[in-house]
Amino acid sequence: MEEFRQPPLAEPIGRAMTRRQLLHLGGLVVGLASVPSLLAACSAPAATPTAAPTAVSPKPTAPPPPPKPTAAPTTAAAPKPAAAxxxxxxxxxxxxxxxxxxxxxxxxxxxxxxxxxxxxxxxxxxxxxxxxxxxxxxxxxxxxxxxxxxxxxxxxxxxxxxxxxxxxxxxxxxxxxxxxxxxxxxxxxxxxxxxxxxxxxxxxxxxxxxxxxxxxxxxxxxxxxxxxxxxxxxxxxxxxxxxxxxxxxxxxxxxxxxxxxxxxxxxxxxxxxxxxxxxxxxxxxxxxxxxxxxxxxxxxxxxxxxxxxxxxxxxxxxxxxxxxxxxxxxxxxxxxxxxxxxxxxxxxxxxxx
Ligand SMILES: [Cu+2]
The missing domain is CATH 2.60.40.420 (Cupredoxins -  blue copper proteins)
Structure with a gap:
């Protein structure tokens, strides 16, 4: 199973999330995961915590932090292009x-x-x-x-x-x-x-x-x-x-x-x-x-x-x-x-x- 890297707690833990379960239907896996263990399995630790594009600068006058323009944080460390x-x-x-x-x-x-x-x-x-x-x-x-x-x-x-x-x-x-x-x-x-x-x-x-x-x-x-x-x-x-x-x-x-x-x-x-x-x-x-x-x-x-x-x-x-x-x-x-x-x-x- 592929892992999708995202920062911990990036996902809201809502009522709906806790009701999700993994579902297999004849070869088709429809995702409904969120038993905590499944959540943990699917939320790998942040791959590039410093590259979060939405990071807010503490100084209002500072220009926005310039992340490498071509390095999308979710793909930088991903081996497969399909993980974009x-x-x-x-x-x-x-x-x-x-x-x-x-x-x-x-x-x-x-x-x-x-x-x-x-x-x-x-x-x-x-x-x-x-x-x-x-x-x-x-x-x-x-x-x-x-x-x-x-x-x-x-x-x-x-x-x-x-x-x-x-x-x-x-x-x-x-x-x-x-x-x-x-x-x-x-x-x-x-x-x-x-x-x-x-x-x-x-x-x-x-x-x-x-x-x-x-x-x-x-x-x-x-x-x-x-x-x-x-x-x-x-x-x-x-x-x-x-x-x-x-x-x-x-x-x-x-x-x-x-x-x-x-x-x-x-x-x-x-x-x-x-x-x-x-x-x-x-x-x-x-x-x-x-x-x-x-x-x-x-x-x-x-x-x-x-x-x-x-x-x-x-x-x-x-x-x-x-x-x-x-x-x-x-x-x-x-x-x-x-x-x-x-x-x-x-x-x-x-x-x-
Ligand atoms: Cu019918």
Missing amino acids: AGSISVVAKEEGKAFLFDVDNLAVPAGKVKFSFKNAGKQTHEVMVYPMQDLSEMLNLRRQGKDVEEMEYIKGMAGKAEDIDAGKSASFDANLKPGFYELACHVEGKNPNGSTYLHFDKGQSITIAAFGSGGPAPSILTPASTMNVKMVPGEAPLASSWLFYPDRLVVKAGEVTFSVTNNMKEEHDFVVYPLGDISEFIKMRLQGGEHGEYDSIKGNELIEDLSPGKTLQKTFKLTPGLWVAACFMSSKNQDGSTFIHRDRGQRFTFLAK
């Missing part, structure tokens, strides 16, 4: 009915990642970063207008910036283990008829990958005209999650051949559509719409009826932009309530370029 610290810039925006994010980077090396967030919309937005997971219970409560505390539902929160008003910016550091993460806004709003919508359902949900040992490879950013996707169950503490594991997050615009393998016990669909507002569609699905009613998702392409153990291939024509892959089949929880597979974790976004 990553950064992701996120801009929230609104386009028609859709609420979206512009992201400058869909995959970074696992380790410390700096997130810079700017709200270029008119609404208040937020960005939360956490391992891809089952959020169906939380999402369904919030769609009913119930005020629930996200932190009680989202496992392994890696970092967040909440309540960012229009025009404002915020930044935070997150320590990402190799795996897939969701970058989402969980703010809600009201439709004219009084019903609740979630920014999450209007498009503010983006997948990013932290590559590294046991997780996605750096080639996840290599554009190609093929994509392989495995449908896999999650493992504790994300045992209720149903996940997709794609082999890339960037494809070449044009004809792309998807090969999708269902390694789960249930039948699934694989729907691909341009990222946008699907809040009305989700409401319809939760009211018990039949399978196959995907017409209201503009521009969707579909691989249907993937039974357990099966691999199906299909070629879709994709225009440049961000796309979503998801399963929108619905099933019943044990208490009889309905959930959508997408909300259970069967979702990811990818870029066609």
Whole structure:
């Protein structure tokens, strides 16, 4: 396992951190580490304590300390180039009915990642970063207008910036283990008829990958005209999650051949559509719409009826932009309530370029 060097105590020890646990899912290691021993194992002593770029000079008149301009403190002592610290810039925006994010980077090396967030919309937005997971219970409560505390539902929160008003910016550091993460806004709003919508359902949900040992490879950013996707169950503490594991997050615009393998016990669909507002569609699905009613998702392409153990291939024509892959089949929880597979974790976004 790679070690990511950072100064001790550089990481805030928060409520979320202590709940994290290391999670293995069929070869995929989604990072949720923070049992103290794991934390210790992953926070090596500061490699270059004197080179901290944010060191504050005690003398106000002194010029800023001149660290060697080319020596980034996190890489100076690192033997592997992949250990370079990553950064992701996120801009929230609104386009028609859709609420979206512009992201400058869909995959970074696992380790410390700096997130810079700017709200270029008119609404208040937020960005939360956490391992891809089952959020169906939380999402369904919030769609009913119930005020629930996200932190009680989202496992392994890696970092967040909440309540960012229009025009404002915020930044935070997150320590990402190799795996897939969701970058989402969980703010809600009201439709004219009084019903609740979630920014999450209007498009503010983006997948990013932290590559590294046991997780996605750096080639996840290599554009190609093929994509392989495995449908896999999650493992504790994300045992209720149903996940997709794609082999890339960037494809070449044009004809792309998807090969999708269902390694789960249930039948699934694989729907691909341009990222946008699907809040009305989700409401319809939760009211018990039949399978196959995907017409209201503009521009969707579909691989249907993937039974357990099966691999199906299909070629879709994709225009440049961000796309979503998801399963929108619905099933019943044990208490009889309905959930959508997408909300259970069967979702990811990818870029066609
Ligand atoms: Cu499904």
